[in-house]
Amino acid sequence: MAKIDLDNVGLTFTIRQNKQITLKEYIVRGLMFRSGKSAGMKVHALNGVSLQAADGDRIGVIGHNGAGKSTLLKLLAGIYPATRGRCKVEGRICSLFDITLGFEGDASGWENITYRSYLQGESPTTLKKKMQSIADFSELGEFLDVPVRYYSAGMMMRLAFSIATAVDPEVLLIDEVLATGDLAFQAKARARMNEIKNNAQLMVLVAHDLDTIRAMCNRVLWMQHGAVHMSGPSNPVIDAYIRSVQNAPPVAAAA
Amino acid sequence: MIHQFTAIWKFRHFLMALIKLDLRLRYRRSVFGIGWSLLNPIAMTIVFCVVFSSLLGNGDWRSYAPYLLAGMAVWAFLRDSALQGCRSLISNEAYIRQSPLPYGLYPLRTVAGQAIHFGIAMFVVLALCLILLPQRLELLKVIPYVIPGLALAFIFAWSVATITSFVNVYFQDTQHLLDVGAQIMFFLTPIMYPASTLTKQGLQWLLDINPANLYLELIRTPLIEGTPPSLQLYAVGVVVTGCFVGLALGTVAWLQKRVIFHM
Numbered sequence: 170m171a172k173i174d175l176d177n178v179g180l181t182f183t184i185r186q187n188k189q190i191t192l193k194e195y196i197v198r199g200l201m202f203r204s205g206k207s208a209g210m211k212v213h214a215l216n217g218v219s220l221q222a223a224d225g226d227r228i229g230v231i232g233h234n235g236a237g238k239s240t241l242l243k244l245l246a247g248i249y250p251a252t253r254g255r256c257k258v259e260g261r262i263c264s265l266f267d268i269t270l271g272f273e274g275d276a277s278g279w280e281n282i283t284y285r286s287y288l289q290g291e292s293p294t295t296l297k298k299k300m301q302s303i304a305d306f307s308e309l310g311e312f313l314d315v316p317v318r319y320y321s322a323g324m325m326m327r328l329a330f331s332i333a334t335a336v337d338p339e340v341l342l343i344d345e346v347l348a349t350g351d352l353a354f355q356a357k358a359r360a361r362m363n364e365i366k367n368n369a370q371l372m373v374l375v376a377h378d379l380d381t382i383r384a385m386c387n388r389v390l391w392m393q394h395g396a397v398h399m400s401g402p403s404n405p406v407i408d409a410y411i412r413s414v415q416n417a418p419p420v421a422a423a424a
Numbered sequence: 425m426i427h428q429f430t431a432i433w434k435f436r437h438f439l440m441a442l443i444k445l446d447l448r449l450r451y452r453r454s455v456f457g458i459g460w461s462l463l464n465p466i467a468m469t470i471v472f473c474v475v476f477s478s479l480l481g482n483g484d485w486r487s488y489a490p491y492l493l494a495g496m497a498v499w500a501f502l503r504d505s506a507l508q509g510c511r512s513l514i515s516n517e518a519y520i521r522q523s524p525l526p527y528g529l530y531p532l533r534t535v536a537g538q539a540i541h542f543g544i545a546m547f548v549v550l551a552l553c554l555i556l557l558p559q560r561l562e563l564l565k566v567i568p569y570v571i572p573g574l575a576l577a578f579i580f581a582w583s584v585a586t587i588t589s590f591v592n593v594y595f596q597d598t599q600h601l602l603d604v605g606a607q608i609m610f611f612l613t614p615i616m617y618p619a620s621t622l623t624k625q626g627l628q629w630l631l632d633i634n635p636a637n638l639y640l641e642l643i644r645t646p647l648i649e650g651t652p653p654s655l656q657l658y659a660v661g662v663v664v665t666g667c668f669v670g671l672a673l674g675t676v677a678w679l680q681k682r683v684i685f686h687m
Contacts, residue, residue, distance in 0.1 A: 182685060192595045247524035250681040264522065271522040273442075275449055284445075287438035288523050 171260030171339040171371040173222040173245060179253030180215040180237075180244060180395075214240040216395040217254075222388075227362075227372045229386035229403060231379065231410055236392040238375040242266065242342045245373060260339030260371065263289055265329055267344075278313030278320075278328060279304075285332045299335050306357070307331040327354055334361050341372045359385065379407050425673050431526040439529055439536070446537045465496040465545055472616055487648075490553045494644040495615035497549055501542035502581055502636055503606045509534045509585020510592040510599050517687055527680050528672075531585035539578055546574075553647050562650030569652035573642030576665045580639065583665075583672035590679050593686050613637055638664055 214237050222228055230238045243249050244256060246264040271288065272281050282303055286296045304313055307327045317325065334341070341362075362372065362385055376382055382389060382403060389406040391399040399406050432439065451460060469492045473485045512530040519525065550567070554560055592598040613636050614622060622630055631637050642653050642661050 191597045192601070193597075195595065243521075248521060249684060266522060271518050273445055276445055280441075280445070284438065284441055287435065287441055288519065288525070290434065292437055 171224050172258070173220055173340070173371065173373075174257040174259075175218055175220040175244075175254070176256075177254040178215055178218045178244065178251045178256050179213065180240060180249055181252050182212040182214055183209040184212055185209050213395050215244065215251075218392075218395075218397055220390065220397070220400075222371055222373075224371060226388055227374065227386045229382035229389040229407075230373065230375045230392060231377075231382060231389060231407065232392035232398070235394075237395040238392055239266070239344050240395075241390075241392070242344050242373060242375055245340070246342055258340060261290070261336070262340045262342065263333045263336050263338030264342040265333045265344065266342075272317045272325060272329075274318035275316050277316055278307075278309055281317050281328065282313075282332055285329070286336065289333070289336045289338075291336065303331045303335045306335070306361070308354075323351060323354070330358055330361075339370050341370065343372070344375045345377065379411070383407060425677070428526045428528050428673070428676060432529050432532065435525055435529060438525075439533060442533050443536050443540075446533065447540060450537075462545060462548055465493055465500055466548070468496055469493040486556045490549065490556055491618075491644070491648050492616065493545075493552055494549045494647055495613075495640055497542060497545035498577065498640055498643050499610065499613065499615050499636065500545070501538055502577065502584075502639065503610075504541075505535045505538045505581035506584050506588055507599065507602055507606060508538070509581070510588035510602055512585060513589040513593050513683065514596075514687070520684065520687065527590075527676055527683070528582075528586055531589050532582055535578065535582045535585050538581070549647065557648070557650075559650040563647065566646045566650055566652050570643055570646050572658065573639060573646075573653065573661065576661045577639040577643065580635065580665045580668050583668035586672040587668075587675050590675050590683060593683050609634070609636065614640070635664055635668075 218237075218241065220228075230241060232238055240249065242264065243266070244251060245258050246262055246266075247258070250256075271285060273284055276284065279300075282300060283296060286299075286303075291299075307313075307330075309324060309327060312320070312324065317328075320328070359381075372385075374382065374386060386403050389400065389403045390397055391406050391410050399409060469489055472492050473489050509531045512534045513520065513527065516530040516533070519530075520527075550563075553563055557563065588598060588602060612630055613634055614631070619631060619637070622628065638657075638661055641657060646652055
């Protein structure tokens, strides 16, 4: 039973101009410049986002760069806690963010399958049964014996996607990774995601390729500057987004 | 609080797989392999024995060498757990950004790896003690009494690694401060010299406030002298370790929702 329940969620980052604060700076600033304002820029990555989703929903998230799409996914995955509002996600989560993250470069493909699977909560017994099917789906063949640092972006994506979808997730979160796969793999990925759809699970997909979103999602969220601009069935929202991009003057960067 | 530990238990396979990877990577392409982790304490022991026993005439190297090696092994474990542990959150940033695992898991990865090296070093210390020290039978009987000390040292090291790794995310010069601090503490802790050197100078308080000394008393003293630690010493050990555990749990509870914003 997968469920997403976001209620007026806000997420604010305070970004320091120079990220590395030393202990000396901190003490000096505290002692000498007590009234100085903190050198931080507040970024409202998410602002009043509400979302209700249940089994069977495949939600696409579209919007301009910096709209908060990836941040929304990370919030759903539990990586960022909401600074305002309530966020509840039920079900086994499997996330596919930056494909290069979470790979141990010096370990082989096989070993990385074990690490990532354990990261997703598998145990050695459950993994043993799935190991071969993961390897077959990725179609990497003997490259699985090679350390992952020598893989191309597409190969890593294949591996990461095969592992992520083999876990039988209840909530699948995908962030713009499918673009690096070749045509054949994109077709396979689409087929596998359809399988997942048929198992009545929840999927949230961030992509810039609007055809992918049209094909795979039944609901679309159009985000702008951290807030949900429009949400509804895929085709109307996507068409509205395309129209706005074609008509509007260049959109200002995230405020 | 309990949630931290149950969550770590849930991801134990992930943790163990990474610990094994760390061990393998540390000694890939090296001839001696894991034997290298012994080289530092053994080499230091030989050098110190030569310098302090023969050149400065500090006494019989046969009793000094096991004392030194045991002290070096414990110290190396505590020091490396703190120094490498303080980088654990930063070096595992990739996993933190992928999956919301319990934060205590990352320092544990480092400390468990160090504990394995420490375990190997302790075997060598034991062998050395059996060979060189006269009271062999007492030594064998005292080994079970050392095990609680080892467990307490491990828990202490994990707590310190957790605290320093969180602090290091906020102030990145923590690791440099710890480097210097460890160097200073090496000379203030009775590793090269017996504890009596400090007490004779009226510096007993230095021994009392030094947590490393507590674990040396719990681990090294039984092996060298052949007598198990007193119940009072165990109690002190449990209380001190408990304090650090409390600090670590407090740090995690306070900062776990905030630290991601500072990485």
